Amino acid sequence: MAHLITLTNSETKEDMLFNLDTVVSIESDGRDGVTGQGQTIITTRWGRTMVKDTLPEIRKKSMEQVWPELT
Secondary structure, three states, X not given: OOOEEEEEEOOOOOEEEEEHHHEXXXXXXXXXXXXXXXXXXXXXXXXXXXXXXXXXXXHHHHHHHHOHHHO
């Protein structure tokens, strides 16, 4: 069974589904100097995507997917 969560693309601002089973790493790139907003880089088997969701938000969404009774 795929473990899917919805995240928001940082460039297009569109929602997209991520299959957590294909994720290699998730890391924060820090805050940029213009807006003060950070982005998160998700690396999968097929490439990299930048999302606007923070690491804590992604962790929370992933826990809701895996352990819905704990949320």
